[in-house]
Amino acid sequence: MIKLDEIQKRLLREVADLHQVPEGAYNIRSNSAAVGRQSTANIEITPKTDVAGIDIRVRPGTKNESVHIPVVMTQSGLKEVVYNDFYIGEGADVLIVAGCGIDNCGTADSEHDGVHRFFVGKNAKTRYVEKHYGSGSGTGKRILNPGTEVYQDENSVVEMEMVQIKGVDDTVRTTTAELAAGAKLVVRERLMTHGEQNAVSTYVVSLNGDGASADVVSRSVARDKSYQKFDAKIVGNAACSGHTECDSIIMDKGRILAVPGLEANNVDAALVHEAAIGKIAGEQIVKLMTLGLTEAEAEEQIINGFLR
Amino acid sequence: MLELQNISFQVSDDGSGKEIIRDVSLTVPDNELIVITGPNGGGKSTLARLIAGIEKPTAGRILLDGEDITDKSVTDRAKLGVAFAFQQPVRFKGIRVVDLLRLASGKKLSVAGACEYLSAVGLCANDYLEREVNASLSGGELKRIEIATVLARGARLSVFDEPEAGIDLWSFQNLIEVFKNLRKRIVNSSLLIISHQERILNIADEIVVISAGQVERQGSRAEVLPTLTGTRAAVKGCRKAQ
Numbered sequence: 001m002i003k004l005d006e007i008q009k010r011l012l013r014e015v016a017d018l019h020q021v022p023e024g025a026y027n028i029r030s031n032s033a034a035v036g037r038q039s040t041a042n043i044e045i046t047p048k049t050d051v052a053g054i055d056i057r058v059r060p061g062t063k064n065e066s067v068h069i070p071v072v073m074t075q076s077g078l079k080e081v082v083y084n085d086f087y088i089g090e091g092a093d094v095l096i097v098a099g100c101g102i103d104n105c106g107t108a109d110s111e112h113d114g115v116h117r118f119f120v121g122k123n124a125k126t127r128y129v130e131k132h133y134g135s136g137s138g139t140g141k142r143i144l145n146p147g148t149e150v151y152q153d154e155n156s157v158v159e160m161e162m163v164q165i166k167g168v169d170d171t172v173r174t175t176t177a178e179l180a181a182g183a184k185l186v187v188r189e190r191l192m193t194h195g196e197q198n199a200v201s202t203y204v205v206s207l208n209g210d211g212a213s214a215d216v217v218s219r220s221v222a223r224d225k226s227y228q229k230f231d232a233k234i235v236g237n238a239a240c241s242g243h244t245e246c247d248s249i250i251m252d253k254g255r256i257l258a259v260p261g262l263e264a265n266n267v268d269a270a271l272v273h274e275a276a277i278g279k280i281a282g283e284q285i286v287k288l289m290t291l292g293l294t295e296a297e298a299e300e301q302i303i304n305g306f307l308r
Numbered sequence: 309m310l311e312l313q314n315i316s317f318q319v320s321d322d323g324s325g326k327e328i329i330r331d332v333s334l335t336v337p338d339n340e341l342i343v344i345t346g347p348n349g350g351g352k353s354t355l356a357r358l359i360a361g362i363e364k365p366t367a368g369r370i371l372l373d374g375e376d377i378t379d380k381s382v383t384d385r386a387k388l389g390v391a392f393a394f395q396q397p398v399r400f401k402g403i404r405v406v407d408l409l410r411l412a413s414g415k416k417l418s419v420a421g422a423c424e425y426l427s428a429v430g431l432c433a434n435d436y437l438e439r440e441v442n443a444s445l446s447g448g449e450l451k452r453i454e455i456a457t458v459l460a461r462g463a464r465l466s467v468f469d470e471p472e473a474g475i476d477l478w479s480f481q482n483l484i485e486v487f488k489n490l491r492k493r494i495v496n497s498s499l500l501i502i503s504h505q506e507r508i509l510n511i512a513d514e515i516v517v518i519s520a521g522q523v524e525r526q527g528s529r530a531e532v533l534p535t536l537t538g539t540r541a542a543v544k545g546c547r548k549a550q
Contacts, residue, residue: 219402288411289386290360290362290390301407302400305401
């Protein structure tokens with residue numbers, strides 16, 4: 001039976017929408033130890049022996065199953081690097097819910113660096129949801145540095161939703177993907193930084209086979225004195241199509257650097273990038289004020305919608 | 309009832325102090341539809357923005373139901389019962405039509421309730437409720453949604469700034485029906501429409517002609533409309549659409 005305290009339960013709700021022990025396969029990691037793990041007939045979770053982390057193996061053809069692998073940290077000063085490898089069998093269709101919540105009430109920095117590798121088999125479909133959240137009143141920083149590597153076999157589909165809305169002081173997110181023929185990658189990143197936070201997000205997506213496609217879209221809000229860098233590069237090595245977009249709202253004294261990049265190494269590669277940074281349009285605020293909202297309420301609604 | 313008392317509005321971008329509105333006084337009584345018309349650049353839209361509180365007059369007072377709202381903010385005026393439909397509806401990334409209608413109604417609006425407002429402006433609710441109020445919507449669709457948000461406000465005074473601007477002729481025909489219906493259902497409230505369109509002037513109780521920042525003429529439709537037909541103030545829908 002898993003025992004979690006109230007803070008751990010709250011973090012689990014924030015990062016995985018979990019109110020209780022999930023159905024299906026799961027691995028819950030708390031303060032550098034697994035506090036609960038369950039495999040199912042089709043999804044096997046085993047701990048690694050050489051480094052911290054787990055292997056998740058999804059049998060070919062597995063449909064409509066989910067894996068939850070949330071991480072919570074409440075002990076100040078904890079630093080860990082965790083390696084999780086996902087092997088998604090041919091033709092499988094699964095949902096993976098990851099995420100990390102750090103509550104740091106102490107003075108020492110807490111850091112979780114999750115390295116996730118996805119090996120997605122032919123015709124398999126994976127939806128990956130990752131939420132990062134920080135809380136706690138201590139001066140110690142809450143640091144998350146996720147590294148994600150995606151290897152997609154022919155005609156596989158991967159959808160990634162990455163969300164970091166609150167409380168993470170420092171983050172360097174590195175995502176690389178290699179797609180074979182007909183494979184499709186869709187990334188939706190939503191990020192909000194505040195205070196003095198720093199967030200760097202780097203993508204390199206290589207479209208190596210004919211018919212491969214990628215759509216990498218980031219929406220972000222930088223408030224207070226926070227800084228963000230979004231660096232997304234799509235490399236077209238075949239007859240493929242790629243789109244990357246960075247759409248940002250800047251507020252207060254926030255700073256944003258957007259570096260959309262495209263590299264075409266094949267005459268039939270069709271690649272597009274878009275980037276826009278700007279403050280909230282004054283007329284948007286006025287419109288919502290004419291509906292009876294105060295200026296602050298209007299801003300909140302606009303940001304909530306933007307990051308939906 | 310809305311009263312404008314000796315309203316003036318100056319802009320001084322280049323220090324010249326150009327007067328956009330000059331000593332305008334008018335009354336919008338309850339249960340009436342007033343149409344403000346007049347040549348482009350005459351100050352009509354500015355007047356609408358002054359009423360909504362988006363601009364502040366440099367002189368004069370604005371009263372709503374006897375209460376002086378001249379110094380009240382846009383938000384306060386909205387809460388007191390002023391609704392405003394923009395000439396150019398604002399787009400929002402991520403905010404859905406249903407969200408906007410809920411914000412407008414100021415309460416937890418049911419889906420059925422939201423549908424009612426969309427139906428009133430001739431939109432099939434199922435197709436629109438979940439859509440984002442962004443650039444994927446056409447000018448005509450945005451305009452109708454804008455009007456639906458004003459309906460959802462259930463305001464004492466609803467101000468529409470050139471509802472016909474930027475929409476195609478087909479949408480315009482439907483829009484006239486929307487305003488006709490609004491006119492029929494007007495209870496304990498009033499409508500103020502800025503418009504050039506003869507067909508909108510045709511459903512007015514009273515017409516005010518604003519030109520060069522001043523009230524040029526004011527009176528019942530029967531009095532004012534015959535003097536306008538054929539002038540630049542009233543343009544037939546088909547001519548405008550060309």
